[in-house]
Amino acid sequence: MPVEGGVVISFARMNRILALDVRNRRAHVQPGVINLDVSKHAAESDLFFAPDPSSQKISTIGGNIATNAGGPHCLSYGTTVNHVLGLEIVDEHGEVFTTDLDGPGYDLTAAMVGSEGTLGIVTSAWVRLLQLPETVRVWLAAFGDVDSASAAVSAIVAAGIVPTALEMMDAVITRAVEAAFHAGYPTDAAAVLLIENAGFADDMDACEAAVEAIAKDHGAISWRTAAGAVERDALWAGRKGAAGATGRIAPNYYTQDVCVPRSKLPQALRAVDAATTAHGIVVGNVFHAGDGNLHPLLMYDKRNLKQVAAVVESGNAILQAAIDLGGTISGEHGIGFEKREAMTQVYSTADLATMARVRDVFDPTRALNPEKIFPRGTRCPEVAPPADPTARSA
Numbered sequence: 001m002p003v004e005g006g007v008v009i010s011f012a013r014m015n016r017i018l019a020l021d022v023r024n025r026r027a028h029v030q031p032g033v034i035n036l037d038v039s040k041h042a043a044e045s046d047l048f049f050a051p052d053p054s055s056q057k058i059s060t061i062g063g064n065i066a067t068n069a070g071g072p073h074c075l076s077y078g079t080t081v082n083h084v085l086g087l088e089i090v091d092e093h094g095e096v097f098t099t100d101l102d103g104p105g106y107d108l109t110a111a112m113v114g115s116e117g118t119l120g121i122v123t124s125a126w127v128r129l130l131q132l133p134e135t136v137r138v139w140l141a142a143f144g145d146v147d148s149a150s151a152a153v154s155a156i157v158a159a160g161i162v163p164t165a166l167e168m169m170d171a172v173i174t175r176a177v178e179a180a181f182h183a184g185y186p187t188d189a190a191a192v193l194l195i196e197n198a199g200f201a202d203d204m205d206a207c208e209a210a211v212e213a214i215a216k217d218h219g220a221i222s223w224r225t226a227a228g229a230v231e232r233d234a235l236w237a238g239r240k241g242a243a244g245a246t247g248r249i250a251p252n253y254y255t256q257d258v259c260v261p262r263s264k265l266p267q268a269l270r271a272v273d274a275a276t277t278a279h280g281i282v283v284g285n286v287f288h289a290g291d292g293n294l295h296p297l298l299m300y301d302k303r304n305l306k307q308v309a310a311v312v313e314s315g316n317a318i319l320q321a322a323i324d325l326g327g328t329i330s331g332e333h334g335i336g337f338e339k340r341e342a343m344t345q346v347y348s349t350a351d352l353a354t355m356a357r358v359r360d361v362f363d364p365t366r367a368l369n370p371e372k373i374f375p376r377g378t379r380c381p382e383v384a385p386p387a388d389p390t391a392r393s394a
Contacts, residue, residue, distance in 0.1 A: 031062025067334035068114035133198035142189035150265035166290030183238035250299035260327035271321035293331035
């Protein structure tokens with residue numbers, strides 16, 4: 001166990017909210033705290049924690065920090081890195097240090113967020129809290145085809161409107177969601193956009209009129225405004241429960257996580273369809289459309305080895321398609337072990353060597369979460385592994 005000043009630090013059950021600083025709108029939390037619990041705790045003071053992965057009922061702050069998780073509301077609020085003010089870190093030697101977003105020098109906080117545990121072990125974090133908005137509206141636009149819904153997404157943002165959230169679901173997902181949650185999603189639409197805007201009440205009517213006009217100009221066949229909090233919550237429960245609802249279609253699903261420019265969403269979705277059709281895999285698309293962050297759910301039975309192989313091949317084809325469209329191989333789920341070899345398709349050898357140089361400063365022996373992010377053999381060429389495992393690299 002890491003030791004600080006002779007005191008043993010235990011990592012067991014690090015799931016406490018250590019402090020809520022209402023005046024400065026921040027909270028000090030341990031990494032095992034569930035994402036949603038931060039907002040529940042802060043709500044008593046009219047505050048909330050903005051990053052909200054769809055798994056926020058079970059995902060932890062430490063995991064969110066590791067992958068720089070986003071969520072439906074990262075379109076307007078930003079991802080996890082935009083809401084972490086400082087970190088307490090344990091390095092490979094068991095020494096404890098802290099980072100501070102407001103301090104002088106390099107922004108080590110941002111370097112740690114998204115590093116997937118390869119630079120240090122987060123033992124606590126100071127996170128930013130935001131004021132709860134005065135009002136929230138949720139709208140549902142249905143489309144007869146996926147291309148029209150995708151074009152509407154780009155048009156909304158191009159018009160200078162940045163909703164709090166702008167999500168898309170295709171027919172495979174909406175039918176599964178409606179069967180599971182009875183949330184009010186149309187089952188005869190090829191795609192739906194779930195749109196949320198939060199802010200001042202005086203601005204909402206004008207915003208709704210503008211977004212509705214754009215949606216209908218791009219072929220929306222229906223438009224619905226959630227009547228109140230109950231309907232809003234039902235629609236969001238369906239969206240955030242979409243992955244679980246696919247159990248009605250197949251016993252297992254594999255989530256891909258790629259990003260493409262918003263303007264390339266139609267091409268990306270066609271590529272997803274082509275990749276899965278070629279291998280006989282059922283796919284449902286549910287994703288952060290406003291960010292171009294796709295999450296196709298590839299459905300299969302893990303007991304069928306042919307289906308497992310088909311899912312892997314389909315997933316690789318989707319990765320390549322995203323790269324070819326000017327996108328990247330992960331939006332918020334991280335690289336881990338699974339996608340590390342694909343890093344060479346996104347970054348040059350020099351890019352990867354630069355990243356490795358950063359890692360070698362913090363963890364020269366690669367003791368922290370080894371074999372993650374970087375392709376096999378990636379190292380800073382100027383830095384050889386130290387002979388003494390306790391020695392720091394220069």
